[in-house]
Amino acid sequence: MSAPHGFGDLAALLTPRSVAVVGASATPGKLGHTIFRNILEAGFAGPVVPVNPRAEAILGRPCTPSVDRLPAPVDLAVIIVPAEAVPETVAACGRRGIQGVVVITGGFAEVGEEGARLQVALADAARRHGVRVLGPNCQGLNNPHHGLCASWPLLTGRGRMAVVSQSGTVGAALMDWAAADGLGVSCFISLGNRADVDEADLLAALGRDPHTRCIALYLEGIKDPVRFAAAARACPAPLVVLKPGRTPRGRAAAESHTRSLAGDDAVAGGFLRQLGIHRAEDVEDLYDAARALAYLERPRGGRLLILTSSGGCGVLATDVAATHGFILPPPPPALAAALRAFLPGRCIIGNPLDLTGDATADWYRRVIELAAPHYDAFAVIFGDPIEGAADAVGATPVQCVTFLGGGGVERAERARLHARGIPVFPAPERGIRALTRLLPRAGVPGSPVRGSRFQE
C-alpha cells in the first residue's frame, strides 16, 4: 500500500493508509460485520479499527468505543450507525482529524422530509469539519489496487475500468461480471445520495488514476451539470454513462429512487453527446462498452474484417457493423490469393471471411497476420470448440473477440483470453456493438479523428 497519491482531496477516501469501521458488528449477516470482514479479507495493509461501544473485539481486533477515543487518527471512517446518529458521528470524525468518510447507512433524503433534514445536517457537519463524505445510503467503495474493499460483495480482482454508480446493484453487477471474467475493476464507488462527493469529484480523482483506463457511470441524474461538464472535458479516460429515464414512468421512478431530476431524455442525450460521452443502452451494454474502452486499443479507421468459423454469426455481425458505420471491404485480390493458397476450398474468402466449422486456431492466426495491413480492426468470432483459440489473437490491429457455441473448449479458451486482458463477448452482436465504441468520433477524448465520417 502506498501513501495517498494523486487522488487530490479524495485521497483519504480512495487510498487511505488506515481505516475505522464505525458501527462494526460481531454479528454475521449484519452490514457492519460484512464490511469490516471484507476490509480484512481483501488484504488491506494498514490498521483497521472496529468502533463499537458494546463489543470487546470483532474478528480478533480490539474495539474502540467511540470515534473520539480512537488511539490515533485514521484516514478513512466507514460509518454504519443508525441514521439519526450519523451527523454527529461525521462531526466527531472531523474533530478527530479524519478526512474521508463513507456513510453506508440509509434513511436520509430517499425516505422523505425527516430524512432530508438529517441529510442536510450530515452535509453541514462535513463542510464545517472539512471532511469529504461519500453517501449516505450507499454501498461503499472498493479499490482493489489499494487492497480496500469497503463494500460488498468481497471482490479483489484488479482491472482497468472504474465503476461509479448511483445504484449499488448496477455497480455490483458490473463487478461480478468483471470478476467472473477475470478482468476485475480499477475502482468501484457507490454514490448513494451524494450529500457531498458527487460524480464530478470522482471524474477529477479517477482521471488521475494510472489504473483507470475507462470510467463506467450509472447516473439517474447529474447533480451539478456545469461542474460535471468541466470534469468530463478534463478527464483523460473515456466515459460511458447508463442513464435511465427515457420514459416519463422511468423518470418518475428515478426521482422516487434517488431524488434525481432526470430531466428530458433528449436534453440529457444531447448533453452527453456534446461532451463526447458514450451512452449505454442497458446494463450489459454499459459493461461491454466499458471493457472494450478499457482493454482494447483504438482503431485508426473503420475498415473492419469479420473473421468467423460460423457463417450465421458472420451474417449477424455484418448487420450490426453495417448499421454502425463500419466499412467492410472485401480482401483485396493479392490477399485473397494468399488466403486461398492455404485455406480449404469450402472457406468463403470475403467479408465476412468464413473459415467454416472445422477452422483451426492456426488458420485464424495466419489470416490475421496476412490481413493486418489491410484493415483497422478485426471482429474475431470463434463459433465452434476451437482449441488454442486464445493463441490466435494478438493486439494489433484491434481484435474484438466473440466466442460462442464452443462448450468446454470455449470456457477454457475464454479464461485464457481474459487472463491476457482480452475481453471476450458472448454473442456477435454484442462484440460488434462494443467495437463501435472504439471508432474515432468527434469530441471524444483520445479520439484521433475529429469531424470524420464516424461522427455520431
Next chain:
Amino acid sequence: MSAPHGFGDLAALLTPRSVAVVGASATPGKLGHTIFRNILEAGFAGPVVPVNPRAEAILGRPCTPSVDRLPAPVDLAVIIVPAEAVPETVAACGRRGIQGVVVITGGFAEVGEEGARLQVALADAARRHGVRVLGPNCQGLNNPHHGLCASWPLLTGRGRMAVVSQSGTVGAALMDWAAADGLGVSCFISLGNRADVDEADLLAALGRDPHTRCIALYLEGIKDPVRFAAAARACPAPLVVLKPGRTPRGRAAAESHTRSLAGDDAVAGGFLRQLGIHRAEDVEDLYDAARALAYLERPRGGRLLILTSSGGCGVLATDVAATHGFILPPPPPALAAALRAFLPGRCIIGNPLDLTGDATADWYRRVIELAAPHYDAFAVIFGDPIEGAADAVGATPVQCVTFLGGGGVERAERARLHARGIPVFPAPERGIRALTRLLPRAGVPGSPVRGSRFQE
C-alpha cells in the same frame, strides 16, 4: 427409448430405434469420431453401428464395411463421408430400408456450382428412395428426451424449447446457454442446406412433440413461404425467429452463407408478424424469448408489478416495461396499507416496489402473496445477495425473475431456480423484454386476447 411416435414421416430422423454412423472414425478430433462417441455417451438405448470399410472396431463397437452390408436395417443413418460419395451413400441407405438420413458433410451448394450439382444428385437420391434427409452441411440433431445426440458438443439436458437453426453455431450457443442454466432443450435440429427437410417439415413434426413448448428458429431465409405459413399456423407451440439481413450487406452475407434469398427485411417482418411469430433482435434475445415462452405461463393482461431490492434496476425495468406496453398500476390503497404494515419505512411502496438493499426472501414472498390478486405479472428483480430467493418465487401469477449483483449467493439461488424450471435473466432489461413476449397479442397461437391493446 420409445418406438417412433408422433413425429410423422420425420419419426425415423427424430426418434430412431437404431442408428448407423456412416464414416465413423477411430481418430479423435475427426467429426466422424466425435459424433459416434457423442451418440454413445449421450446414452442412446438402441443399436449404434459404425460403418467404415477400413476399421475393425471403433470405441469397442465392431464396424460394418458399407451400408449395403448392414446386418439389419436401421432407422437413422448419420453420414460423414466425402461430399462426392454422399449421393450414392444416400441411395444405398434407401436400398437398405433406412428412412432417415442426416448428412453432416459440407461441400455442396454452399461452395459453388459443382457442389450445387452434387446437392441436386443427393436430393434426387432421397426422393427416388423415399428417404428423408436432414442437411447436407449441417451440425446434425440432438433429441435429449430420446437420448440421441447426433451432433456436437455433447449435451444431454432435457428441456422444453426446440431449436431449429440454419447456423450450427447459433443453435449450439442456445444449447450451451440452456445447458449452463440447467434448462436444456427439447430438440436441436441443424438445417444445413435444406436439400430435403426444411423448417416447415420441422414445425409440423415438433408441433406434435409433447416436450416442446416453444420453437426457436434461426433462419436466413424461408425455403418455401407458403408451406411455412401453413405449418406455422397449424403449430400449437409459440414460435420465435431470428432472421438477419436487416441491411443490404447482411443480406448479401446471408446469401453467400446459405444461398438463402433473404429478401426485403420489411416484407419478411410483415410476413412473420402476420403469422403471429415473435421476431428476436439478436442471439441472446432469441434465447431469452424462447425460454420465457417455454417456461412461463401467459399473463391474463398487462398489469405488471416491478418488485426489486435495487432502486436502480427498478428504474431500468420501468423504462423498458413502459416502452413495451405494460401497465404499471401503483398498489391500491388497501394493498399499500397491508404492505406498509410489515415492511420497514425505507421501502418505497409504489411501482416499482423497492424493498431496498437489505430485503429478505420472506419480504418478497409476502409481497407477491398479497399483491397477486391485483396484478397479471410480476417482474421479480433480486439485486443483492438474497439468501433463499428461490423459495420466494412461485408460478402464479406469472413471475419473471432477474438476478444480478448477488455474487456467490446469486449463483446458488440461480441454480435452485433453474432446477425448478424457472428461467433467470441476468439484467433487468432482458427480463422485461422476455416478459413482453408473453403479453397477449392478436394472431399469436395460444394468445387469449385478440385485437386487444397489446396488439403489436
